[in-house]
Each structure stands twice: as structure tokens, then as C-alpha cells.
Amino acid sequence: MSVFETSAGIALTETHSVTATAADGFASLGWLMIALPLLGAAVLLIGGKATNSWGPMFATIMSWAAFAVGLGVIFQMTGLAAEERSLSVQLWEWVSAGDLSVNVGLLLDPLSMVFVMLITFVGSLIHVYSLGYMEHDPDKRRFFAYLNLFIAAMLILVLADSYLVLFVGWEGVGLASYLLIGFWNWNPAYATAANKAFVVNRIGDLGLITAMAILFATVGALDYATVNESASSMSQGALLAVGLLLLLGACGKSAQFPLQSWLGDAMAGPTPVSALIHAATMVTAGVYLIARSQAIYIETPDARVVVAVVGAITLVYGAIVGCAKDDIKKALAASTMSQIGYMMLAVGLGPIGYTFAIFHLVTHGFFKAGMFLGAGSVMHGMKNRVDMRRFGGLSRVMKVTWITFMMGWLAILGVPPFAGFYSKDKIIETAFVGEGWQPWVFGFTALIGAGITAFYMSRLFFMTFQGKARWEDDQHPHESPKSMTVPMIILAVGSVSLGFILGPTGILENWLEPVFGHPEHHEPVLAIPLIIALTLTLVALGALLAYFMYWKSEVATEAPEGTAITKAARRDLLQDDFNEVFLRKPGEGMVTMLVATDRDLIEGGMVGKTTGSLAGLSDLLRRTQNGFVRSYAMTMLAGIVVILGAVWVMQ
Amino acid sequence: MTLVAYIYLATILFTIGALVVLTRRNTIVVFMGVELMLNATNLALVTFSRMHGTLDGQVYALFVMVVAAAEVVVGLAIIMSIFRARRTASVDDSNLLKL
Numbered sequence: 203m204s205v206f207e208t209s210a211g212i213a214l215t216e217t218h219s220v221t222a223t224a225a226d227g228f229a230s231l232g233w234l235m236i237a238l239p240l241l242g243a244a245v246l247l248i249g250g251k252a253t254n255s256w257g258p259m260f261a262t263i264m265s266w267a268a269f270a271v272g273l274g275v276i277f278q279m280t281g282l283a284a285e286e287r288s289l290s291v292q293l294w295e296w297v298s299a300g301d302l303s304v305n306v307g308l309l310l311d312p313l314s315m316v317f318v319m320l321i322t323f324v325g326s327l328i329h330v331y332s333l334g335y336m337e338h339d340p341d342k343r344r345f346f347a348y349l350n351l352f353i354a355a356m357l358i359l360v361l362a363d364s365y366l367v368l369f370v371g372w373e374g375v376g377l378a379s380y381l382l383i384g385f386w387n388w389n390p391a392y393a394t395a396a397n398k399a400f401v402v403n404r405i406g407d408l409g410l411i412t413a414m415a416i417l418f419a420t421v422g423a424l425d426y427a428t429v430n431e432s433a434s435s436m437s438q439g440a441l442l443a444v445g446l447l448l449l450l451g452a453c454g455k456s457a458q459f460p461l462q463s464w465l466g467d468a469m470a471g472p473t474p475v476s477a478l479i480h481a482a483t484m485v486t487a488g489v490y491l492i493a494r495s496q497a498i499y500i501e502t503p504d505a506r507v508v509v510a511v512v513g514a515i516t517l518v519y520g521a522i523v524g525c526a527k528d529d530i531k532k533a534l535a536a537s538t539m540s541q542i543g544y545m546m547l548a549v550g551l552g553p554i555g556y557t558f559a560i561f562h563l564v565t566h567g568f569f570k571a572g573m574f575l576g577a578g579s580v581m582h583g584m585k586n587r588v589d590m591r592r593f594g595g596l597s598r599v600m601k602v603t604w605i606t607f608m609m610g611w612l613a614i615l616g617v618p619p620f621a622g623f624y625s626k627d628k629i630i631e632t633a634f635v636g637e638g639w640q641p642w643v644f645g646f647t648a649l650i651g652a653g654i655t656a657f658y659m660s661r662l663f664f665m666t667f668q669g670k671a672r673w674e675d676d677q678h679p680h681e682s683p684k685s686m687t688v689p690m691i692i693l694a695v696g697s698v699s700l701g702f703i704l705g706p707t708g709i710l711e712n713w714l715e716p717v718f719g720h721p722e723h724h725e726p727v728l729a730i731p732l733i734i735a736l737t738l739t740l741v742a743l744g745a746l747l748a749y750f751m752y753w754k755s756e757v758a759t760e761a762p763e764g765t766a767i768t769k770a771a772r773r774d775l776l777q778d779d780f781n782e783v784f785l786r787k788p789g790e791g792m793v794t795m796l797v798a799t800d801r802d803l804i805e806g807g808m809v810g811k812t813t814g815s816l817a818g819l820s821d822l823l824r825r826t827q828n829g830f831v832r833s834y835a836m837t838m839l840a841g842i843v844v845i846l847g848a849v850w851v852m853q
Numbered sequence: 854m855t856l857v858a859y860i861y862l863a864t865i866l867f868t869i870g871a872l873v874v875l876t877r878r879n880t881i882v883v884f885m886g887v888e889l890m891l892n893a894t895n896l897a898l899v900t901f902s903r904m905h906g907t908l909d910g911q912v913y914a915l916f917v918m919v920v921a922a923a924e925v926v927v928g929l930a931i932i933m934s935i936f937r938a939r940r941t942a943s944v945d946d947s948n949l950l951k952l
Contacts, residue, residue, distance in 0.1 A: 833873050
């Protein structure tokens with residue numbers, strides 16, 4: 203069965219369906235987007251030391267080349283009618299086992315191209331940034347190889363046309379993430395962090411694999427086209443199971459509750475990695491997965507509510523953790539978690555939320571990557587210190603970093619007209635749409651989350667750049683080189699302008715319409731101006747509170763004791779302790795018990811007793827081997843008598 | 854006297870021979886017990902030959918005698934060498950064939 207023949211379609215509403223057509227022209231070269239960075243990674247890894255001098259530059263060029271190819275495909279797409287913008291590039295038949303047949307193919311549609319643009323553009327900027335940031339690292343060739351590997355894997359993930367190929371990319375980014383978190387693995391803590399990320403992700407992957415198994419059992423295929431087509435004919439139970447298992451996969455990759463514990467530790471990786479993988483791209487793969495599986499979630503509102511609940515929990519969770527962290531990168535990581543919570547909430551709201559989730563994902567990719575790069579720049583100037591209590595007053599010495607970070611800060615706060623205002627406020631508005639308890643719970647959660655976000659991001663910004671300098675004596679902060687500041691400036695420009703370029707103009711909404719359809723407009727339970735006013739008020743309050751606490755008043759260089767909540771939040775709201783007590787300890791207990799069972803019952807009892815009794819028996823038999831010829835003769839005689847007796851009896 | 858009496862005699866001789874083999878310690882005596890058993894068998898074979906009126910049993914008896922002669926040679930040689938090596942003719946002293 204070929205995907206060519208199946209009328210594909212992301213049947214969203216009954217009137218709405220798009221068929222993927224075979225790509226021609228430039229788009230048929232879409233596979234180059236993956237091949238180029240993959241080639242870069244291969245050359246750098248296989249070439250070894252020979253590529254040390256030109257390798258990093260080569261990797262950067264490969265990444266930009268992938269971006270250029272993506273841009274070409276987008277140009278070709280804009281020339282097509284909206285309904286024809288779903289192109290498929292079939293590469294080869296991969297799995298042909300009995301009823302299961304999976305072709306390796308790419309699906310170039312508006313949704314995947316948005317991701318391609320985000321990944322290759324932000325990714326390439328971060329390549330450039332890394333040229334400066336990693337300049338003195340002896341292993342920078344390996345670093346760039348992994349970065350290219352990541353870009354390739356992430357592109358496989360978003361361009362795949364079936365769940366199985368998506369899974370290849372899914373694991374590929376997991377591998378790249380693992381390798382990059384543990385890049386400085388001479389530090390055991392960093393290596394442990396890499397392992398932790400890997401292990402937690404495995405739990406999510408299990409969900410994804412099981413979801414694929416159920417899909418194959420019920421639908422008989424794993425490509426999106428067939429799955430989307432037959433989703434409506436699946437049983438409710440199967441749909442719910444697939445929905446929840448896909449969510450489990452998404453939770454692992456996107457660090458959503460309850461699998462969020464790895465993201466904070468993942469900050470052990472070099473800062474460009476945190477910006478690219480753990481802020482802008484990989485962690486949003488979960489949102490992509492759920493948006494891509496919309497056909498399933500439309501049929502199962504229960505699973506959708508669970509998605510929204512997970513998003514709502516995580517957005518508050520991340521925000522609270524963000525308030526307590528003194529490590530600038532961990533505070534940003536908590537913020538990432540929280541912002542992805544917003545996106546999850548949006549995709550959980552159903553068709554009305556998809557576009558806004560993707561919108562926020564794109565703007566977040568820009569402003570969060572920008573802020574991470576800013577944090578990297580600060581660390582670069584401050585001898586790799588990350589404790590914000592020892593920063594302060596950096597606005598005077600790091601002007602470019604300060605301004606670009608401010609753009610990101612204003613964007614995440616949602617101050618008009620910065621990007622976050624358009625994307626995040628849309629999500630908050632959408633959260634208020636619905637009936638019953640849902641709009642009130644989700645709406646106010648999102649609203650309060652925005653207030654807390656304003657507080658902790660302002661806290662981070664003020665503690666780092668404003669107020670009095672609290673530097674240690676040996677610090678001489680300085681601005682970073684051009685290769686680092688230019689990407690930051692470009693991302694800052696995006697943080698400022700992407701919102702009003704893509705939002706009010708309807709560019710993104712129209713672009714994604716062939717995929718997500720045009721949802722009916724629903725009125726929120728509160729008036730929209732009221733929601734905007736409430737949001738802005740809360741944001742202003744949060745920022746003001748932070749202003750008084752962390753700019754006007756003295757910030758202690760040692761963290762104060764704090765309340766029980768602060769202490770808990772510093773420990774990621776006891777997530778690790780919870781895992782320790784409720785998962786690791788019982789797990790360890792179970793393993794100990796199994797080992798004991800194996801040792802005492804299986805090895806000692808069943809096997810041991812069998813061998814023991816055999817040994818005892820043979821011990822008895824051995825006694826007959828006494829070496830006395832006469833007793834042997836007796837045995838022979840007895841034997842012959844017995845045989846003769848037997849013969850006699852038988853006759 | 855019927856031919857069956859010879860069978861009884863052969864059985865008695867065989868039993869005596871077997872008991873000698875099983876109970877005596879001296880290798881030479883044990884050896885004599887073996888010879889007694891062989892000759893008891895010969896007697897039985899010859900008797901059966903007469904009972905059935907065929908020569909098969911007698912032929913077997915001749916075979917047994919030839920083999921017994923060969924066995925005596927080998928057996929006595931073994932006994933001699935054991936006696937030389939261990940200074941004893943008791944079968945119970947040659948009990949190395951055990952664990």
C-alpha cells in the first residue's frame with residue numbers, strides 16, 4: 203500500500219479535507235533538508251581530528267543550507283493553492299512485514315514547514331552563536347557534530363509522514379539531547395543529568411510505542427493519512443488509549459507533568475544546547491505530536507481534557523519553580539516548562555487552540571532561545587557563574603546582552619506589542635472558551651500563570667541586569683564577541699516583531715488553515731477586553747512586585763531560608779523526592795525482592811534442591827563403587843539372576 | 854539315573870563355585886571358584902547335548918575349555934604381577950578401583 207494511493211487527508215471537520223500530492227519541482231528535494239545536516243554530522247564524526255579546523259564552520263554551513271532548502275520549499279508552496287500545500291516525498295519502502303508496510307516518506311505541509319523554519323533558522327543562529335561560545339573548548343568539533351545530528355533528527359521528526367518515521371526522529375533527538383547534556387561528561391553530575399534525561403524520556407517513549415502498537419492493531423497502518431482517515435471508525439476505548447499514550451510520549455519529550463523532572467538537570471549541557479534543544483525545538487516536539495494527531499484527539503474529548511489538565515498543571519508548576527531558582531539557567535528551564543504547559547493547554551482545548559499553540563511555540567522559540575543565549579552571554583562574561591544572587595548591575599557592562607534580553611523578557615511577559623502578547627494572550631482567551639467548569643478552571647489557571655510568569659521573569663531580569671553589582675571580587679564582566687551578539691540581536695528582533703507580523707495579520711492562521719481547518723469562532727465566557735485587561739494587570743502586578751523585591755531592595759548574596767513553599771520550589775516542588783520515595787524506593791524494593799526470590803526460591807530452592815538431591819543420590823550410589831571385586835561379582839550375579847528371573851516370569 | 858541328575862549336579866557345582874568367588878579372599882581360591890563355575894557350565898552343556906541329541910552343547914563345552922585355558926594363563930599372570938607389586942594375594946587389598 204502506498205501513500206500515493208491513499209487519499210490522505212487530515213480530515214478535521216467534515217467539510218474539510220486535504221490530500222497530500224506527490225511533490226514535484228524543488229519540493230521533491232525536500233529530503234536534502236535532513237541529508238545535509240546528517241552529512242555534516244557524519245563528516246565531523248568520521249573525519250575526526252582532520253576536521254578540527256574547518257568542521258565547526260562546515261556544520262554551520264550545513265545547517266544554513268538546510269534552512270535555505272526549507273525556504274525554497276516554502277516559496278514553492280506559497281505558489282500553490284491552499285488546499286494543495288500538502289506535499290509528499292516518498293523515499294523508499296522501509297518496513298514490509300506481513301500486514302504492516304511503512305514507507306519512508308516526508309510530508310511537507312504547512313504545519314511541518316513552520317517547524318522546519320523554526321528549527322533550521324533558530325538552529326543555524328545557535329550554530330553561529332556556538333562558534334563564539336565554544337571557541338576555546340577542545341572538543342568543539344564533536345559539539346558541532348552533535349548539533350548537526352540534532353538538527354537532522356529533529357527534521358526527521360517533523361517531516362515524517364508516519365508515526366514510525368516520526369519515532370526515528372523522536373529517538374534521534376533524544377540521543378542528541380543525551381549526548382549534548384552530557385557533553386562535559388567528565389563532570390559526574392552532568393553525566394548523571396544526561397542519564398536522567400534519557401531514562402525519563404524512555405518512559406515517554408514507551409507510551410509512544412504502545413500507542414503505535416494499538417494504532418497498528420486497530421487501523422493496520424502507521425502513516426498519518428490512513429490513521430487520520432480511520433480515526434473516526436476506531437472504538438472509543440482505543441481512541442482514548444491512543445490519546446493518553448501519545449500524551450505520555452509528549453509528556454516525556456516536552457517535560458510535562460509528571461515527567462518534567464529531567465529538564466532542570468538538563469541545563470548541565472552547554473548553554474547553546476539549552477537554548478536550541480531544551481527551549482526552542484526538541485521540548486516542543488510533544489506539542490507537535492499532539493497537534494499532528496489532532497484527528498485522534500478530535501474523536502476523544504476525554505483525552506483532550508487530560509491534555510489540557512496536564513498543560514494547566516505544568517504551567518503553574520513551572521511558574522512556581524521558576525520563582526525560587528537562583529540558577530539563571532534553571533529558572534529559564536522552569537519557565538520553558540511553564541510556557542510549554544501553555545501550549546499543551548492550547549492543544550488540549552481542541553481545534554480552536556491548535557493555531558495559537560503553534561503560534562506561541564514559534565514566538566517562544568525565538569524569545570526563549572534569545573534569553574538562553576543572553577544567559578549564555580552573561581555566563582561567558584562572568585566565568586561560567588550561574589548564581590543570579592552574584593550578578594546584578596550587568597546592564598552597564600553588557601549593553602547588547604541587556605537590550606536583547608530585555609526584548610525577550612518583555613515578550614514573555616506579554617507586554618504589547620511584543621510577541622508574547624499576541625501568542626500567549628490568545629491562549630488565555632481561548633482557555634476561557636467552553637462550557638461548564640472547564641473555561642473557568644483553565645482560564646484562571648492560565649491567567650494566574652501569566653501573573654506568576656511576570657514575577658519570576660522580572661525577578662530573573664532584575665537580579666541579573668539591574669540593581670547593585672554583587673559580583674565576586676575576581677569578576678570582570680565584558681560583552682561577548684560578535685558571533686554571539688549578532689544571533690542574540692536577530693532573535694531579539696524576532697521577539698519584538700513576530701507577534702504583530704504573524705498574529706493580527708492572520709498570516710500564520712491562514713498558513714495553517716489547510717492543516718487545522720477554520721474553527722468556528724467561540725465567545726469566551728468573559729469579554730475579551732476584560733481578559734486582556736486582567737492579564738495585563740496581573741502581569742504589571744507581578745513585574746512591580748519583582749521590581750520592589752529585587753531591584754529597589756537589596757538582594758542577599760546568600761539565599762535566605764525561605765518558607766516551606768520556597769524550599770520545596772527550590773527542590774523542584776519535591777519532584778525528585780517524590781520520585782525517590784514513590785518510584786525509586788519501591789522500584790528498588792521490588793528489585794531487591796526479585797533478587798531475593800531468585801536467589802532463595804529459584805536458585806536456592808528449586809535449582810539448588812534439585813542439584814542437592816541429585817548430589818545426595820549420587821553420593822549414595824558412589825558408595826557401591828567400593829573397589830572390592832567380590833561385591834562387583836555379587837552385583838553381576840544378582841543382575842543375571844534378576845534378568846533370568848524376569849525372562850522366566852515372562853515365559 | 855536320569856540325565857536331570859547331571860543338571861542338578863551342575864547347578865550345585867555352579868553354586869559352590871559362585872559362593873567361593875563371592876566369599877573367599879585369596880585370589881587363587883577365587884580363581885578356582887571361577888574354574889568350578891566354568892566346569893559346572895560345561896557339565897550342563899554336555900548334559901543338554903545328550904538330552905537333545907545334538908552336538909551343539911559339546912562343541913560349546915570345547916569352546917569354553919579353550920577359552921578357560923586362555924583365561925587361566927592371563928588370570929595367573931595378573932595374579933602374579935599383583936602379588937609382585939603388592940605382596941599380597943587377597944582380592945580385598947586390591948581395591949584401588951573406587952572413588
